[in-house]
Amino acid sequence: MGDGLGGNGGGAAGRGGPMTTVPALLEIVLAAAACVAGVLLLTASDRRVVLAGLGCAFIACSALLIGQVPFVVSLALMTSGLAATAILFLSTSAAAWPWSSAGAGALPEGRPFRLVLTAFIVVAVVGLSQGVNLPGRTVPQPILATAMGLIGLGALQLGLSERSLRVCIGLLTALAGFETLYFILEPALAIVALLGSVNVVVALIASYLLLVVRPAPPADGPA
């Protein structure tokens, strides 16, 4: 945590308004919670665990933003993320949950394999985020690590499976990470609203593919 990256008040000070920041210890706890949620999204196969993980990731990310951006921005991230989770919950209630505990349907999808890859990603992003110095803006290191970790885990999810729901959840994971970082850099309401709508649209697409388009037959290659 060098070069002032550990500071909490950069954004608040930059915007000239007194904002309550998240204490440093809590910041670390929230970052860890977001990353654990991201790991669960990648490794769990139980519906409740996966969706709870997604909801937790968005809640932790928006909590991390408190004090860094206007409160409404943090609230918007949480609202859109929870709306996306709710859409996925409702649609997976109506359709069969497509992941069996055996985890079939993806190229190397065994849980140990995923855990090893996840560990690689987490270690890599925590290491890389130490050296990242964004121009003109101080971003606390836990937030940077969370954002990059979620983007990495989301990308990994996309790379490991072509199952519709997994792809959409991977995208939402990556979007949660990206939005956490980007809203600190650019907390403009228009972009917050647009990116919030992207979360909801991705969840709606997952629902459409789950409920309207039935899963592709095996001839489609690895699902």
Next chain:
Amino acid sequence: MSAPLILALATLLLAIVSGVARLGRIPAALIAGLGSLALGAVSLLAPLDVPLQVGGLAIKLDPSLEILGRSLELAPGIRSGVGFIFVIGGYLFLGAMVADPGRYFLPMGILAVGLLAASLMVRPFLYSAVLVMLAAAAFVLVLASPDRHAERAALRLLAFAAFGMMMTLVAAWMIDRLGVTTGSPERAGSVIPVLALGLAVLLFVPPFHLWLPPGADRAHPYALAAVAALMQAAGLFLALRVLDSFAWVRADAGVRLGMTAAGILMIVLGGIWALAQVRLARAFVYVLLIDLGIGMLALGSGTAIGYQLAMGMSAARMVGLGAWGLGATLLAAGMGSDERHVLKGSGFTLPIPAVLSVAGLLSVAGFPLTAGFPGKWGLTAHLLREGSAAWWWVPAGVVLGVVAGLQWLSVIFGGGARTEPRPELTPLARSLGIGGVAIVILLGLFPQVAYPLIIGVISGLQALFA
């Protein structure tokens, strides 16, 4: 009244009306197609900021619309681009009268066209990446219709668009914060790779073309052609606007070199793959990749004429894509599949769709006397005049594409007439098919009629021609 608001509301209305299932396929496609053409005409011709008398009512069309501190602006520089997107949409939606590309093609297609048009109008314009991402989301429903299992292609497109959006937004922020100018090459050097990655997604630079092959396997051919046409048009406009807006991007030799290298890569990969396919749709998407690669060479020339030729080739591509999409749809529907062994001799069974699909394929490849040829001929001559070492990749790409096209011509019209009963085409399908072939050939024979109009679309991007 705000012109962008009118366009947005009209697009929404068209999407809702054309999505009404009871309307029937042909009326819905007519409404969507003609409506989109009308919106194109409004974007191109409506007098902005001038008081008008309509039935005793005084109105003035405001070119901008403020939303949450950002604006949509139908500025003079981009209104022809907005009109162009709506016109392409109209042309493609009219084809749906015959092609029947699925229930969501028209409503979601119109919505996507509206979002792509808005992506050209939004200020600051790099925010357009979010709107393009939302358009890609609408295209998921176009590609993965309930009766097709094209979700793999659709989700790849969505994922690429999402990561492209992230890259473009980060680049926009970096440009804003770093204050990059032509005098600060080290700062430009840190922004350009991020920006290039974002744009590469929209220009289908490998590996971001990877949604096309599974799309060719599963998606409706006409839906695939429409999505590819609209996405690449949006990508080209965004790339041209980046070049127009940032002198430091235009001035960077690395950018031109990168575009040329990407173009050559697309020609080589597309050429190898196009020749090795056993399905017509797959062969087509790789010929399209070659064509897009040649377009990249035009952009990489870094000259005003190169940009104009890229624009002209993009319009010719629409004609080829539409013709191929319609022809391939009718051919595959009539024969049951688009695989090589099934299509053998199908030209004698379904001559109009067969000629239309091959004409579209050869046009995209750049066969002489088709719509795709003049642009490529012009680009070869231009690159030779400029002394560019990359000039010979243009004829090489054309040869590769044409050989792939002729291969399919020999399959479709080879092996003699087939004995099975000939499927009947409706009179509308027959006339649209003949009309499609006629457009492909007429634009190839008389490019001077259409090219000046098409090139005029980007005349508002004045810095490109300074």
